[in-house]
Amino acid sequence: MTRRRRDTPGPAAGGTTSARARTWKRSAQGARGCCSRGAILCATPGAREASVRQAPGADAMNVLLLSMPDSFEHMPPMAIRMPNGALASLAGNVDSHHRVAIADLILVQSSLRSTIERLVREIEPDIVGLSVMTFQRATALAIAKLLRALRPSVRIAVGGYDPSLAPAAYEGCRAIDFIVRGEGEQTLSDLLRALETAGATAHAPRQLAAIAGLSYRLSGGFVRNADRPIMPLASSALRLPNRRARVLGGYTLLGRTVDVVETSRGCTFDCSFCSIIEMRGRNFHPYPIDRVLADIADARANGAEAIFLVDDNITLDIVRFEALCQAIVDAGFDDMDYIVQAMTAPIARHGARLAPLMKRAGFRYVFLGIENVLDEDLRFLRARAKNAQREHGRTIGNASIEAIRHLHEHGMYVVGGLIVGNPDDTRSSIDANLEFARRYVDWPYIQHPTPYPGTPMTRDFRDRGLIVDDDVSHYDGTTAVVRSEHLTAEDIEFLRWRAERWMKLRHLPAALGHNPLFILRNAFAMMAHTFAGTSLRSMIGLEDDRAVFARYRERRRQERESYTSDAEPERAHLRLSQGRVRA
Known part of the structure; x- marks a missing residue:
């Protein structure tokens, strides 16, 4: 089926202010006088206005x-x-x-x-x-x-x-x-x-x-x-x-206008690293499929060419996920690209039937929560059950390779989610996970365990004295803020960084097929981001990778600080208005 193309709003380097914002003040002032009649700005169309209660005499x-x-x-x-x-x-x-x-x-x-x-x-x-x-x-x-x-x-x-x-x-x-x-x-x-x-x-x-x-x-x-x-x-x-x-x-995904749709909330697993369970408990609540289709239709009407299904764990109910894929096809919404997060075990178990249906529905990228390929680490992460391949009621191994095989056989790309730097990790255990990513996944999404507020992982790391950085500005998943019993936090981050940038380079041909013009326009900027800190001397082996890594970390530090400093209020005596100091 021919895919629709629309121009992506705004320049590649940032967002644009829409006409809605530019005319807000004039429109809002006009609406203030008629707020008792329910005047609306930027509201969704249709019958929703009539269904919403408005307090008597309330001000907008x-x-x-x-x-x-x-x-x-x-x-x-x-x-x-x-x-x-x-x-x-x-x-x-x-x-x-x-x-x-x-x-x-x-x-x-x-x-x-x-x-x-x-x-x-x-x-x-x-x-x-x-x-x-x-x-x-x-x-x-x-x-x-x-x-x-x-x-x-x-x-x-x-x-x-x-x-x-x-x-x-x-x-x-x-x-x-x-x-x-x-x-x-x-x-x-x-x-x-x-x-x-x-x-x-x-x-x-x-x-x-x-x-x-x-x-x-x-x-x-x-x-x-x-x-x-x-x-x-x-x-x-x-x-x-x-x-x-x-x-x-x-908003963009490799040059295509992207939006997000939620089909369910929650998860019933209890992974030690997950904030979802701490915030909402272990539960799973799906929307009716008709409501999901209406949401996709609304995203399309607002210009989306790609949809990221942001569910916490959509593969908890495979029968429902299959029904959703079929409903997308039946509704004619299969002319878009879909991205989804998934567990390995259900994809491995049901992939022969599910993967071709996902492909027909338009799924292109699947983020797989592999987490780790070693049993000891999966035990610490409390993620063994969701990554176990089972036959006849028995666990026979890790489900990741089988899940990836099903997805690859039907032309979908795998974003591999892995976590390295766990309490007992050594260089060899980290290398094992990095090698798995090199061999099997199309785009690595490798993170370090991070002590987010309230998670069991945080308590474990704190009890063992392994947290080395309490600055939560660094808690972005790619900055190592905990050490293992065998490696420093800096060594853990260096191993991940050194391997991951070259893995990402391998995905360029696939990205080129996704949107050739976008990649040709932005390839240099994308490579500059991926290889930040790299010099010509380092490329030809005349400079140690550690020096490049130090420049990369410095760039990340400056980037983090720029957002905070840019948002800091200026001191009143430094503000100028028409040449005068403004209090």
């Missing part, structure tokens, strides 16, 4: 939702820039009279401060929400302070994995008013209702106290409400994400 609020600019190291930013699907879901589930704007700051890494200033000036937000992962914490705190300096009256909320699992890290920041813990759609909706009911000058403690999943600031400190129960998606009233609320452009 300007809501700005931001994801952080810090990105993972594994792929060059020009090659992959994904939208934050959680923010679009939040935007789609607030009362429809509110005006919501979403800005994924990964799209504007080189113009972070100016973009935030422009968004605040044009949107005039009443409340700003920040979605934060652990390694983005310092950036989020700096952005919160910048927002407070730019607009002192704004209310600021944080949510996502890190605020949910380490709320105390945010309670000390005076710029932050609210912490949304766990699933946020209903919590944010309830928060906006409480704030609009209370008016512009009060926090409405009585209304806030009734909101499950919320922590809020009072004069004596933060009050933590009860946790919000996990939402049963099959029977929930969650509406589709509001993708039209996005005000920046430039």
Whole structure:
């Protein structure tokens, strides 16, 4: 089937401000006078407006939702820039009279401060929400302070994995008013209702106290409400994400416009490294397939050519996954590229039937959670069961090779997720995993064990005294922050870095087939990212790899610090306005 082509919005180097953001201020001012009639900006179309409750006499609020600019190291930013699907879901589930704007700051890494200033000036937000992962914490705190300096009256909320699992890290920041813990759609909706009911000058403690999943600031400190129960998606009233609320452009996967779709939430396994279990427990909640198809249709209508299914573990229910693949084919949505995360064991066990169906549905890249190829490490990671190949009720080996074989036989690429640097790892055990990646996977996604808040892995490493770096800005998965009993953290990271960059080079021919023009335009920049720190002398063997590695680490340090420094509020006496000092 012929694949559709659309131009990717925005330049390759970053995001563009859409007309929706540029005209926001004029439109919002016009809408303020008719908010009692439910005036809508950036809302999803159709019947959703009529189905959303609006408090009598409520004022519409300007809501700005931001994801952080810090990105993972594994792929060059020009090659992959994904939208934050959680923010679009939040935007789609607030009362429809509110005006919501979403800005994924990964799209504007080189113009972070100016973009935030422009968004605040044009949107005039009443409340700003920040979605934060652990390694983005310092950036989020700096952005919160910048927002407070730019607009002192704004209310600021944080949510996502890190605020949910380490709320105390945010309670000390005076710029932050609210912490949304766990699933946020209903919590944010309830928060906006409480704030609009209370008016512009009060926090409405009585209304806030009734909101499950919320922590809020009072004069004596933060009050933590009860946790919000996990939402049963099959029977929930969650509406589709509001993708039209996005005000920046430039989402891409190797030159194709990409979006994210969620078909389920949760996982029933208990891997020691996983934050999902710590945040929501061991459970699995799927959406109805009709709802998933409607979400895909909406992503297509908003320009998507590729879809990343961001489920925590879609292969927990293989029968449902097969039904979803068939439904995609039946709906005619198989003219897109799909990317999915999967366990090895179900793919190995059902691959003869599942893999050809996935191929027909348009699946192109499969991220396999291989985790490790050694039993001792899988035991530490609590990942043996999900990677076990079984016959007649008995475990007969690791399922990874069989899963990869099924996928490769049907023309799909394998992104291999591996974790090296576990407590008892030696150089030979790390080399065994790196050699496996060289031989079998198409794109390596090799990480180091990272002590994220609350995980069993964190307790294990701390009890054994193996954590050597407590700066969570380094907790990005590719910076080694723990040592093993036999290797330093720097040695672990060096072994991974030295091998992985050459593995990534092998994927260029496949990427060229995916989108030749994009690769030809961006090959040099992609190679510069992958081989950062490399010199001509090192390429011809006149410089040691350790020197190159040191330059690479320095570049990563400067990159991390740039996001925080760019978001730091300027001192008032240094701000100039028309040649005068502005207080």
